[in-house]
Amino acid sequence: MLSAKSLFKEILDNDASFRLFCSIAASGESQGGWENARIAALVPQSERALAPKITRHGADEDKHGRIFNALLKKRGLDPVPVPPETDYTMLLERGGIGLAHDKLKADQPLTVQDIVTYLAHSRVTEQRASEQMELLRKHFADHPDLGRAVRMISHDEDNHLAYCHEELLRFARAGHGRAIQRTLRESALAEIRVYRDVSLAVMAHMGRIFGWSRPKAALLAAGIHAVYGWERLAGWRRMVSLKMPERRDALGGPAGGPAGSAPECA
Secondary structure (H helix, E strand, O other), X not given: OOOHHHHHHHHHHOHHHHHHHHHHHXXXXXXXXXXXXXXXXXXXXXXXXXXXXXXXXXXXXXXXXXXXXXXHHHXXXXXXXXXXXXXXXXXXXXXXXXXXXXXXXXXXOOOHHHHHHHHHHHHHHHHHHHHHXXXXXXXXXXXXXXXXXXXXXXXXXXXXXXXXXXXXXXHHHHHHHHHHHHHHHHHHHHHHHHHHHHHHHHHHHHHHHHOOOHHHHHHHHHHHHHHHHHHHHOHHHHHOOOOOOOOOOOOOOOOOOOOOOOOOOO
């Protein structure tokens, strides 16, 4: 029977597919770490109190990248180059979602509106990350090799999502409500397209690794298109709602794990 658990297990049990999966994940997390570090450095003076939380966010993303690389190392595998069509963060940036890398590479302070855009973009992408890690945690929380890493990353992603909700609500109270809702909607509709395209690309690469039959590949592609259809119709709305999270000040403390190395994943 084809299920999310059986599909993930097939990917995790094969060295070539596991290598690609972890390489894509590590690259995306590391990119997120760089973006957050640059945003923290460029926060406008009026929002400097937010900089430590953005720094913490970036440190968590860096940690996740190191965790995925540590999982590869544990199996004696090296990362592989990430195929461009599977690069989620790059494709979002190219689509004009979030803050442009040219702006982040400059030394000019960001504006308050830039910070609102960053938080709205993060609220959407962290929703996706939180849901994906919740799925992995559901099926692999007790896995002898992956369990601790999955639980740790899932906890962090939930913290990131809570932080985005809380900060966006603060900005909404300060008069940015319309801009927040507009940016959330634009980001959500763009994200679900990119997620569909990346999912199809990743499954195509996995299909070549496993030699999947045409019916199986077609069934998986149909499932991805069905998810996109639901998200395009109504599912995107879960990415734009805002509510005060149970986890308050979720990024108010120091980043977990040592600064220079990945935590043990066993």
